[in-house]
Amino acid sequence: MTDLFVARDLCKRFGGLQALRNVDVVQRAGETLGMIGPNGSGKTSFVNAVTGELALDSGTIDFAGRDITGVRPHKVARAGLARTFQAVRIFARLSVRDNLQTAMLVLDDAANSLEAEERVELLHWLKLDHRLDAVAGSLTLFEQRRLELAMRLMMRPQLIMLDEPVGGLAPGEIRAMMQILNELKARCSIFVIEHTMRVIRELADRVVVLITGEKIADGPPVDILKDQRVIEQYLGTAHA
Amino acid sequence: MRRYLRSAITPQLLLLLAAAIALAVVVSGNRFFAFVLGITMISILWAAGMNLLTGYTGLVSLAFAGIAGISAYGTVGLVMRCGWSFWLAMPVAVLGAAVVGVLLGLPSLRLKGFYFALSSLVIQTVLSLGFVYFIGLTNGDTGISQIPPPDIPLTGVSFHGIGFDLLLTFAAWLSLAATWAIAHSPFGRRLVAIREDEVLAEAIGIDVIRNKMLVFFVGSLYAGVGGALYATYVGFASPRSFDLLSSLSIWLMVAFGGRGTFMGPVVGALILAPVPFMLQQYDTLKDVIYGALIIAVIVLMPGGVYGTLLAYVRRLPSLKRYLSKQRGGVPNDGSVRRS
Ligand SMILES: Nc1ncnc2c1ncn2[C@@H]1O[C@H](COP(=O)(O)OP(=O)(O)O)[C@@H](O)[C@H]1O
Ligand SMILES: [Mg+2]
Numbered sequence: 327m328t329d330l331f332v333a334r335d336l337c338k339r340f341g342g343l344q345a346l347r348n349v350d351v352v353q354r355a356g357e358t359l360g361m362i363g364p365n366g367s368g369k370t371s372f373v374n375a376v377t378g379e380l381a382l383d384s385g386t387i388d389f390a391g392r393d394i395t396g397v398r399p400h401k402v403a404r405a406g407l408a409r410t411f412q413a414v415r416i417f418a419r420l421s422v423r424d425n426l427q428t429a430m431l432v433l434d435d436a437a438n439s440l441e442a443e444e445r446v447e448l449l450h451w452l453k454l455d456h457r458l459d460a461v462a463g464s465l466t467l468f469e470q471r472r473l474e475l476a477m478r479l480m481m482r483p484q485l486i487m488l489d490e491p492v493g494g495l496a497p498g499e500i501r502a503m504m505q506i507l508n509e510l511k512a513r514c515s516i517f518v519i520e521h522t523m524r525v526i527r528e529l530a531d532r533v534v535v536l537i538t539g540e541k542i543a544d545g546p547p548v549d550i551l552k553d554q555r556v557i558e559q560y561l562g563t564a565h566a
Numbered sequence: 567m568r569r570y571l572r573s574a575i576t577p578q579l580l581l582l583l584a585a586a587i588a589l590a591v592v593v594s595g596n597r598f599f600a601f602v603l604g605i606t607m608i609s610i611l612w613a614a615g616m617n618l619l620t621g622y623t624g625l626v627s628l629a630f631a632g633i634a635g636i637s638a639y640g641t642v643g644l645v646m647r648c649g650w651s652f653w654l655a656m657p658v659a660v661l662g663a664a665v666v667g668v669l670l671g672l673p674s675l676r677l678k679g680f681y682f683a684l685s686s687l688v689i690q691t692v693l694s695l696g697f698v699y700f701i702g703l704t705n706g707d708t709g710i711s712q713i714p715p716p717d718i719p720l721t722g723v724s725f726h727g728i729g730f731d732l733l734l735t736f737a738a739w740l741s742l743a744a745t746w747a748i749a750h751s752p753f754g755r756r757l758v759a760i761r762e763d764e765v766l767a768e769a770i771g772i773d774v775i776r777n778k779m780l781v782f783f784v785g786s787l788y789a790g791v792g793g794a795l796y797a798t799y800v801g802f803a804s805p806r807s808f809d810l811l812s813s814l815s816i817w818l819m820v821a822f823g824g825r826g827t828f829m830g831p832v833v834g835a836l837i838l839a840p841v842p843f844m845l846q847q848y849d850t851l852k853d854v855i856y857g858a859l860i861i862a863v864i865v866l867m868p869g870g871v872y873g874t875l876l877a878y879v880r881r882l883p884s885l886k887r888y889l890s891k892q893r894g895g896v897p898n899d900g901s902v903r904r905s
Contacts, residue, residue, distance in 0.1 A: 419762060428759045481770060
């Protein structure tokens with residue numbers, strides 16, 4: 327299997343706080359990679375650093391065989407690495423349709439823009455087709471998360487990084503979202519952050535555990551669950 | 567781009583042009599009213615440019631009049647000193663002003679909302695000082711008078727009277743057509759995305775820096791064309807014509823009418839541009855009225871006159887379908903917006 331995404335030795339410090347400490351992460355093509363860790367352990371910072379939102383102190387990032395270290399966010403997105411935000415981010419005052427059409431601009435000039443049928447199918451799958459004229463800010467959180475996802479898929483990403491995609495959802499919605507994410511695997515590779523093990527165990531082929539900016543474990547979910555350090559430092563609190 | 571230009575020739579726009587021409591002809595008998603209308607047309611042009619920056623992109627540029635001034639002094643200098651035709655001098659000066667507009671905008675590329683407005687205010691102040699200081703080019707506070715009107719190429723005569731009024735009318739209309747085309751183009755969509763959320767815009771592949779520089783350039787073109795027309799129409803240019811108050815009053819036209827709506831700034835300019843002429847005898851009163859209007863608009867009608875009207879009309883189901891096809895504007899729910 328080839329490496330889709332390689333982060334080497336990432337370091338980031340905010341004043342006196344070391345948010346990322348020599349973090350190495352490799353994601354292979356076709357693999358779903360999970361990242362867990364308690365709040366404040368640096369998961370969002372990791373995604374921000376990878377997608378160019380955050381300038382690294384040191385380290386390198388390769389994506390699809392290209393060095394994307396220090397590349398600005400819009401170029402990372404154009405290269406096929408999309409990301410969502412922990413606090414859902416949509417154009418709240420615009421209609422769902424305008425949100426989607428804005429996201430489609432990226433491929434407007436490229437030849438590989440989504441065909442009309444593909445768009446219809448995508449919106450049908452995410453159950454957004456009846457909400458196109460609604461103001462995006464008036465959607466429920468679950469609908470907003472689906473809209474966010476649809477906007478990214480309009481860009482035909484190779485890899486999508488999801489920052490706590492089930493955060494704030496009701497239990498029934500979480501199950502529906504898990505199903506969506508399982509189906510999403512057929513469309514692109516997934517990197518998913520969660521701070522509960524339950525979601526990761528179901529979705530991910532492999533898990534990276536981050537604690538206070540340091541990677542302390544990396545392996546299949548079953549092994550991670552048995553890892554003594556993970557149990558001690560993290561799982562005990564997360565299950566509470 | 568052709569596609570978007572063609573889409574600009576809509577029935578509404580043609581109607582607007584017809585109405586403006588009719589108005590110009592009707593008032594042409596009275597030089598005072600004709601002059602007020604001419605200034606109003608330049609104001610519409612300026613408001614359209616300010617609307618691109620403020621309404622669509624969400625950047626309040628208080629250096630707008632200063633950029634207009636650079637183009638005005640440039641045009642006047644090239645015409646009066648170098649003997650250039652207006653039609654050669656104006657494009658050169660406008661391009662120069664637009665390049666200056668982009669360069670001056672560079673430091674504020676990362677700024678938003680209040681901080682962007684503040685930095686543009688500083689730039690306007692510096693430009694105003696420059697207009698006073700470079701006496702050799704601007705004749706300082708005294709100003710330049712007896713500026714000739716634009717020539718009609720190859721005829722040996724100049725635009726005057728109703729001819730000049732119609733020229734301004736056409737320029738104003740052209741600026742609206744251009745704004746319409748931009749608002750309906752991918753560029754216009756990108757500007758709205760930047761206004762709504764820069765971080766999200768970048769995450770979906772929009773080059774925020776590049777598009778902001780582009781809109782600085784395009785906005786400065788509007789400012790510049792208006793500046794060159796203003797100086798030659800009035801026949802006089804002084805630093806006061808292109809000061810902070812001028813920038814503010816153009817912003818007010820946009821905000822008063824309705825930011826980010828196509829017709830709002832036109833309505834704002836039509837209502838506000840004549841005000842100074844009505845109150846010529848009461849100069850202090852004019853400033854008080856302007857101040858009161860600024861506060862009233864911000865507090866009572868964040869969507870502006872036209873924007874608020876549009877919000878009411880949008881609630882009528884029969885019009886909903888038609889209006890939902892018009893994009894670019896901010897869906898106004900009457901709530902106070904962040905800017
Ligand atoms: N822009 C920032 N400036 C300063 N500190 C930050 C910034 N972003 C994150 N942090 C800090 O870095 C640490 C890691 O945060 P984050 O990456 O959001 O963790 P997680 O997503 O795992 O909850 C936290 O202590 C947070 O307060
Ligand atoms: Mg986080």
